Amino acid sequence: MEMAELGATPKGGVNRPALTPTDIEVHVRLAEWARAREFAVEIDAYGNQFMRRSGSESGAGAIASGSHSDTQPTGGRFDGISGVLSAVEALEVIDDAGIETRHPLEAIIWNNEEGTRFSPTNLGSAVYVGSVPIETMLAATDGDDVTMKEAVQNLRDAIPWAGVRELGAPMAAFIESHIEQGPELEAEELDIGVVTAIQGTRKLEVEIIGDEAHAGTTPERMRRDAFVDAVSVASALRELFHDPDDIMRFTIGRFEVSPGALAVVPGHVFFTIDIRHPDNATLARLGDQVEAVCTEAASRCEVRVVETRRADSTPFVGLVPEAVEAASRERGYAYKHMPSGAGHDARYVSEICPSGMVFVPCESGLSHNERENATADDLARGAQVVADTLLILDERL
């Protein structure tokens, strides 16, 4: 709740774009908390911030947890920051308990996850693991022509005593806690989601091209009504993507009818398709059928389909999700395995070390919304799982 005051909006949400003064204030407070416990604080060239409790075994890589502190312009109090605070809390309780770990433990604030302030933009985690060149990303500017490089310097100036972290320095494992941003855990009265993957996605655009005609004078048999064919196409696609297991996410979100006049038979329809699934083979098999199904279903109009984006699924398997499950089970929390519908920093971190995520319920699945909410009890259970997972990983790694 203290963090939610930094960038608080009148409607109870948070507006805290990356490395604005309020976001830097979050970094400063957490750095001060870390320093009070004699944790090391480091910042890398892209503004990712690392708070480290030392381990006993020299040369062991850090077992890390964290998320991001920036928000959407009309964001909520929990998206991102709850994962950062879970990591901080985990380090603090382990420290309070006087537990000595072999590996160093780290709490991380990944910079710029929401990516709304700078253009071009990229996640701090993506830059850290080297998936995009740092020079380009530091040259990115915001609406006032402030560069990311200057913004990172502002952060560094606010915490002048912080050390320097090398981009891409190895880690032993990474666990990210995040609100679910979906309604499943709440609806099923579960405490914890053991995240199995970040879903893969395909985005397509469909155009249906018919002929405009007079609604009063043109008989049905002579129409090439783009709306009528689009309805058939949408129905056929819904059938194609129907999944009895309800894992497939199929959405037609934009659907635009032209000319869009009461008395004119529509000559053109444009719509988007958003497909997500944790299994790449399923995405490939069904996504590849879209064009044929559209063409088949449109009885009179021309159809054009283009794919605008395709990203494979990122699976979380092995050590980290196993530790998350073990921690949940041992605490007696009600949990289930589930994929993440949205992207997260853990997607990129998984490129350099074993990674995973833990989800906690969020009210009505609302996120990227000022009304976003999560209960203290749920968040505490999530933080407990993070702490336990760090210790389990410290044993098993």
Place this chain on the structure above:
Amino acid sequence: MEMAELGATPKGGVNRPALTPTDIEVHVRLAEWARAREFAVEIDAYGNQFMRRSGSESGAGAIASGSHSDTQPTGGRFDGISGVLSAVEALEVIDDAGIETRHPLEAIIWNNEEGTRFSPTNLGSAVYVGSVPIETMLAATDGDDVTMKEAVQNLRDAIPWAGVRELGAPMAAFIESHIEQGPELEAEELDIGVVTAIQGTRKLEVEIIGDEAHAGTTPERMRRDAFVDAVSVASALRELFHDPDDIMRFTIGRFEVSPGALAVVPGHVFFTIDIRHPDNATLARLGDQVEAVCTEAASRCEVRVVETRRADSTPFVGLVPEAVEAASRERGYAYKHMPSGAGHDARYVSEICPSGMVFVPCESGLSHNERENATADDLARGAQVVADTLLILDERL
């Protein structure tokens, strides 16, 4: 083609709003042609213009034909004016042939049929038959604050020798020739449409209210996707209005999905329904089922249906359509009976005398469009039917 030069657009269409200088020039030329033959010319208080060839029987009401001379801002060369010229041509050939009729024959230019210049607006034929008060209509203004009253005075000043016609003065019968504004006659290779009615119409608006949700995180079973329900509703409506005889005109022309974002499950859909049919009982029976069918088809969302407009069908029966059919048959023209999908002056004139219409083919059904086209041969056949109809009616009335 001479009339098409008055208000001609670079793209080959016509822009000639009611009683603009170019429209007044049309009135002047036709008045001069009439005067050259010693036909009487009269203008009423709303700017409707009447050109009359006398009959032999004193006190007999006029058998009249005509249409309008104004156009849409990006209108074509034939909508309206071809019906006026067919009437003028009919009077001229009858005059050339020296035929004496018992009734006077009139060619009429109804003012302001398209109704795009003045606000509030109404058809000259509607004002003539008394369906709207003349004072309100004369006070209507255009974008330059010119009143209809001033515009009518401009017309009168341009033809100062014209007589004054009383609004609502009786007529014996009325026949209007018009391009079809639909594709049927051309497609079926017919010459003439014997118009049986101006279709009745019902306009409705439908709202489907669900919940916005994240496309990546919300499973199908938990969605209230307004688009998905709208597709089901549209399919059910299409089934309800399916007509094996293809007389029903059912169109969803506006269809708006909110918020309309790639990755957001739509929470709201708004769409319009335009229904037209020449039979009022059919319109009543099917239109009354819309709300129940929508509600039944929407499995998860709330549905709201409102009717925004309802107008009964205007049938053309008896003397006039019988005369049109007789004329077409005797000339050996290929014809069929058909309703009019659009509204026309004959709808209002039918309130004061037996009325009917004759349609001629128009290219690809295009109208209210600068590419609107009709062949000289088709237009000549339409004018011939008008001339023959006037003479048949003169015998039968």
